[in-house]
Amino acid sequence: xxxxxxxSTLLHLSRRHLLGAGGALAMGGLLPxxxxxxxxxxSKSIRFVVPFAPGGSSEIVARSTAAELTKTLGxxxxxxxxxxxxxxxxxxxxxxxxxxxxxILGHIGTLxxxxxxxxxxxxxxxxxxxxxxxLAKVPSLYVVHPDVPAKNLKEFIAYAKKNxxxxxxxxxxxxxxxxxxxxxxxMTAEIFMLHVPYRGTGPMMTDLLSGRLDAASVGAAAMLxxxxxxxxxxxxxxxxxxxxxxPDVPTVAEQGFPGFEMTQWYGMLAPASLSQEHLDKLATExxxxxxxxxxxKRLSGDAAEAIGGSPAQFAQFIATEQAxxxxxxxxxxxxxx
Numbered sequence: 001x002x003x004x005x006x007x008s009t010l011l012h013l014s015r016r017h018l019l020g021a022g023g024a025l026a027m028g029g030l031l032p033x034x035x036x037x038x039x040x041x042x043s044k045s046i047r048f049v050v051p052f053a054p055g056g057s058s059e060i061v062a063r064s065t066a067a068e069l070t071k072t073l074g075x076x077x078x079x080x081x082x083x084x085x086x087x088x089x090x091x092x093x094x095x096x097x098x099x100x101x102x103x104i105l106g107h108i109g110t111l112x113x114x115x116x117x118x119x120x121x122x123x124x125x126x127x128x129x130x131x132x133x134x135l136a137k138v139p140s141l142y143v144v145h146p147d148v149p150a151k152n153l154k155e156f157i158a159y160a161k162k163n164x165x166x167x168x169x170x171x172x173x174x175x176x177x178x179x180x181x182x183x184x185x186x187m188t189a190e191i192f193m194l195h196v197p198y199r200g201t202g203p204m205m206t207d208l209l210s211g212r213l214d215a216a217s218v219g220a221a222a223m224l225x226x227x228x229x230x231x232x233x234x235x236x237x238x239x240x241x242x243x244x245x246x247p248d249v250p251t252v253a254e255q256g257f258p259g260f261e262m263t264q265w266y267g268m269l270a271p272a273s274l275s276q277e278h279l280d281k282l283a284t285e286x287x288x289x290x291x292x293x294x295x296x297k298r299l300s301g302d303a304a305e306a307i308g309g310s311p312a313q314f315a316q317f318i319a320t321e322q323a324x325x326x327x328x329x330x331x332x333x334x335x336x337x
Contacts, residue, residue: 041278042101045076048268049104051090053083057138057219057302061266062105064298065135068289073282086114086175086336088122095128098273103132103282106269108177112321116329117175117336125322130279131314132268133286136304139239140181140262141223142252143232144215145208153236153255156215160191168194169215170204175336178204180325181217181238181262183332188257208232219264220245220303238262245303265307265321267314283311 048066052058059079066077082090087110094104111125123129142153148167150156160167171178174197186193196213198204201222207213209231217238224245226232236252237243240261252260268286270279287308289295296306309317328334 041281042073042075044101045078046073046101046103047080048077049090049094049102050079050081051083051087051105051107051110052081054081057136057221057264057304058105058107058266060221060298060302061136061138061304064295065268065286065289068292068295069285072285072289086110086118088114088118091125091128092122094269094271095123097271100274100278102271104129104269105135106131106267106318108180108263108265108321108325109175111267111269111318112325113175113180113329115322116326117334125318128272129269130272130274131311131318132270132279132283133290133311134265134267134307134309134314134317135286135290136299136306137239137263137265138219138221138302138304139237139243140177140217140264141220141227141234141246141249142181142185142215142217142236142238143208143223143227143234145211145213146230146233147211148214148233150235151233152250153252156235157189157191160189160193164192165194167214168196169217170196170198170208170213171216172201172204173197173199175334177219177264178217179334180328182215183334184260184262184324184328185217185252187328187331188252188260217262224303239305243303244300265317267318279311 048062050058050062062079066079069077082093087107090104091110094102114121115125144150144156150159169182171182173179179195179197182193201218204213204216208216209226220243223232223234227234227246234246234249236255237246237249238261239251240253242249242251252262270282287310290306290308299306
């Protein structure tokens with residue numbers, strides 16, 4: 001029969017065994033947690049590349065989104081401007097990035113225009129990137145010098161048809177958004193105008209304001225001050241709805257061309273190497289960031305419309321835009337400078 005001392009020893013050993021087993025279980029429970037902590041994303045600052053020089057709508061859209069994501073992702077999201085070669089340099093660099101912390105601002109030019117005006121690109125717009133979210137649209141405005149005898153788009157088209165080849169329009173260069181916007185209008189309205197390409201929006205605006213050019217299509221943010229001052233006349237907006245800043249100016253669609261839309265748009269892309277898990281998290285937070293009150297406030301100040309949306313929605317939007325601009329580019333025989 002066991003003595004009192006024997007029973008004490010057995011109880012002590014059993015307690016040690018249970019504690020040991022509990023410790024092992026506890027450590028086993030911690031291991032997945034530690035592994036998850038090590039795999040947490042983002043684990044460092046995120047670089048958000050903008051393939052244009054500082055300034056303009058692209059800068060506002062990128063910095064606004066980056067500021068909101070910094071609040072929710074737990075890591076700094078900073079904008080890095082990498083201009084050159086119509087955005088091709090930056091797109092090539094980000095396509096090859098595999099650090100899981102590099103993103104790029106996609107644009108109508110780099111995703112829906114460049115693939116059709118360049119004979120060869122250093123990136124594949126559809127295979128080298130994963131769409132994250134469509135961030136914003138900036139409507140293009142169709143404007144004329146005050147000397148042009150047209151108060152609206154219908155009058156402008158009628159005047160252009162009566163005076164073939166008399167009117168000229170300027171753009172920031174061959175293949176630029178302004179070039180494509182007017183070629184799209186020309187194709188839709190069946191009119192002819194002379195295109196005068198410039199090296200940048202600044203020189204083009206100088207000639208438009210002086211009357212050496214008759215017309216142009218430029219993003220709303222750059223044009224609004226000149227419209228308000230009467231230095232140019234806005235005859236139509238490329239947006240689907242009238243702009244709050246120009247409530248009396250009808251859209252192109254309202255003036256006889258249903259379904260017409262011309263906007264410069266910006267979205268977030270990730271390299272194809274970004275894991276699906278990280279993409280899902282990024283997409284969710286980005287859609288929220290674009291719709292945050294502060295973000296909407298910043299964008300509306302630039303006449304930009306906050307969009308948001310899922311990767312699938314952005315991918316479908318890109319495909320639609322590519323189909324649209326491929327036709328315009330082919331018909332207008334647009335070539336890069």
